[in-house]
Amino acid sequence: MNASHTRRLPIGVFDSGVGGLTVLRALREALPHEDLVYLGDTARLPYGTKSPASISRYAGQATAKLLDRGIKLLVVACNTASAVALQALQDQMDPVPVIGVVEPGASAAVEARPAGRHLVLATEATVRYGAYRQAILRRDDRAQVRELACELMVSLAEEGWTEGKIAEAIIRRYLEPLADLAFEPDSIILGCTHFPLLRPAIRRVVEEGTAIVDSASTTAGVAAALLAGDDLLNKQQGQGRLQLMATDGAGRFARVGGRFIGEDLDASDIELVDL
Amino acid sequence: MNASHTRRLPIGVFDSGVGGLTVLRALREALPHEDLVYLGDTARLPYGTKSPASISRYAGQATAKLLDRGIKLLVVACNTASAVALQALQDQMDPVPVIGVVEPGASAAVEARPAGRHLVLATEATVRYGAYRQAILRRDDRAQVRELACELMVSLAEEGWTEGKIAEAIIRRYLEPLADLAFEPDSIILGCTHFPLLRPAIRRVVEEGTAIVDSASTTAGVAAALLAGDDLLNKQQGQGRLQLMATDGAGRFARVGGRFIGEDLDASDIELVDL
Numbered sequence: 001m002n003a004s005h006t007r008r009l010p011i012g013v014f015d016s017g018v019g020g021l022t023v024l025r026a027l028r029e030a031l032p033h034e035d036l037v038y039l040g041d042t043a044r045l046p047y048g049t050k051s052p053a054s055i056s057r058y059a060g061q062a063t064a065k066l067l068d069r070g071i072k073l074l075v076v077a078c079n080t081a082s083a084v085a086l087q088a089l090q091d092q093m094d095p096v097p098v099i100g101v102v103e104p105g106a107s108a109a110v111e112a113r114p115a116g117r118h119l120v121l122a123t124e125a126t127v128r129y130g131a132y133r134q135a136i137l138r139r140d141d142r143a144q145v146r147e148l149a150c151e152l153m154v155s156l157a158e159e160g161w162t163e164g165k166i167a168e169a170i171i172r173r174y175l176e177p178l179a180d181l182a183f184e185p186d187s188i189i190l191g192c193t194h195f196p197l198l199r200p201a202i203r204r205v206v207e208e209g210t211a212i213v214d215s216a217s218t219t220a221g222v223a224a225a226l227l228a229g230d231d232l233l234n235k236q237q238g239q240g241r242l243q244l245m246a247t248d249g250a251g252r253f254a255r256v257g258g259r260f261i262g263e264d265l266d267a268s269d270i271e272l273v274d275l
Numbered sequence: 276m277n278a279s280h281t282r283r284l285p286i287g288v289f290d291s292g293v294g295g296l297t298v299l300r301a302l303r304e305a306l307p308h309e310d311l312v313y314l315g316d317t318a319r320l321p322y323g324t325k326s327p328a329s330i331s332r333y334a335g336q337a338t339a340k341l342l343d344r345g346i347k348l349l350v351v352a353c354n355t356a357s358a359v360a361l362q363a364l365q366d367q368m369d370p371v372p373v374i375g376v377v378e379p380g381a382s383a384a385v386e387a388r389p390a391g392r393h394l395v396l397a398t399e400a401t402v403r404y405g406a407y408r409q410a411i412l413r414r415d416d417r418a419q420v421r422e423l424a425c426e427l428m429v430s431l432a433e434e435g436w437t438e439g440k441i442a443e444a445i446i447r448r449y450l451e452p453l454a455d456l457a458f459e460p461d462s463i464i465l466g467c468t469h470f471p472l473l474r475p476a477i478r479r480v481v482e483e484g485t486a487i488v489d490s491a492s493t494t495a496g497v498a499a500a501l502l503a504g505d506d507l508l509n510k511q512q513g514q515g516r517l518q519l520m521a522t523d524g525a526g527r528f529a530r531v532g533g534r535f536i537g538e539d540l541d542a543s544d545i546e547l548v549d550l
Contacts, residue, residue, distance in 0.1 A: 042325075043319075043325065043329050044318075044319060049524065049527060050317075050318065050523055050524060051523050051524045054318050054523045054524075124527070151430060151433065151434060152427070152430045152431065152434050152436070154430070155426055155427045155429070155430035156427065158426065159426060159427050161427070161448070165444065166441070166444050166445060166448060169440065169441050169444065170441060173436070173441060248325055248326050248329045249324065249325060249326045249329075252324060252399070
């Protein structure tokens with residue numbers, strides 16, 4: 001396969017569901033000329049409460065589908081899959097490069113608050129795996145890290161109840177134990193693709209000086225730098241095409257996904273694929 | 276297979292996750308001498324947001340596992356699977372009888388409030404399928420039925436935040452549109468296995484005269500009557516054995532499931548099975 005062919009291939013974006021559309025949105029903004037193909041494994045979401053073995057198996061099956069379609073780069077938009085299965089996916093996709101969201105998120109937090117106290121809000125599986133903690137401490141050994149599983153915030157974002165008293169009360173309740181531990185975070189890392197939707201509510205609950213870090217734009221920046229470095233940017237001008245695939249429930253994908261991508265989606269735009 | 280052999284077989288209980296343990300608990304109380312084998316399809320939960328085709332396929336695979344083990348009756352504790360796939364499961368399991376939770380729940384509501392206004396709280400898939408509505412109207416053509424998808428209440432129950440201000444605020448918010456419609460329910464049907472845990476919070480939010488109906492005990496009564504009618508009750512005395520199986524995450528099953536069954540569970544008590 002020659003380089004000019006590879007340049008015209010789309011970027012693959014994989015997530016367990018619709019949450020990764022927040023990352024896709026950042027990729028479109030950073031790389032408007034690139035074609036994008038997104039696969040949400042909606043038949044088997046959520047990954048966040050599953051075992052590492054299941055997460056790795058499901059992620060491997062889903063990304064194989066993207067590889068079959070032909071992609072020049074895989075972005076694992078799912079924090080849980082990035083935390084648990086990134087190395088396995090890199091081995092499987094080789095020589096196609098694979099980027100997860102955990103390392104870019106950790107970089108952004110460390111840059112925003114050197115030697116800081118970082119609080120990672122994430123799913124159960126991401127917390128159990130401690131991937132953010134490791135990624136932060138590898139970059140900054142003076143950092144302190146706490147990780148908090150916030151499953152109810154995932155449902156809040158899916159239901160669209162992202163602002164108001166209920167959202168703020170739930171966020172406050174998750175943060176309560178930290179006050180008892182006298183852990184006042186300098187940065188809050190949104191370690192789940194659903195949580196950027198809750199950013200305004202989180203902002204109202206936490207101290208003004210606390211940085212809120214989300215990995216979507218940082219990941220898009222890493223993707224752009226990687227493609228530029230390998231001379232794989234699409235030279236074609238014009239808006240890149242977008243292809244959306246899901247493993248189940250096109251109607252729900254369109255309805256809930258629209259909130260994440262920030263535009264109306266129609267069920268007929270979503271291709272259902274069987275893994 | 277002779278009748279005395281069949282009598283000694285366990286009752287199979289199937290659910291998408293741990294919620295069906297509320298039904299298992301009612302079965303143990305109604306039928307203390309019976310052996311019970313429970314399978315929670317935790318690798319693929321939740322069913323409530325999936326498409327009918329996926330729900331039927333997953334439920335079929337899971338219940339085939341119970342059939343292989345040998346059971347004398349299958350109780351489909353999952354409201355979503357009962358609503359979407361009961362007939363298919365009955366065909367598949369024949370001649371083993373299959374009971375769902377929707378029909379017993381509808382019976383209980385109609386008996387509690389004849390010619391009443393019934394509000395069904397359930398998952399998205401159960402609501403979309405309208406199974407409770409049909410089951411109620413088949414029994415009572417003067418009844419009025421409204422169905423409400425309450426996904427966030429599932430997460431509340433899983434997180435264990437079943438009482439207090441957050442739980443009540445979420446329930447109130449789901450019920451708000453009904454006030455605008457001037458639909459004052461005579462009965463509220465807990466159309467998801469997770470919702471019995473929220474019963475006290477629901478009680479505090481709704482009018483005193485509103486009946487709160489859950490299908491767990493009614494379903495156990497139907498199971499007992501069916502086994503007695505077919506002369507399939509276990510004649511052995513003593514406490515029946517309980518076997519718990521899950522398709523993923525024994526640790527989480529034990530931790531969250533303990534709240535549903537009402538006793539502490541240990542991860543080593545849960546057998547992991549592959550479908």
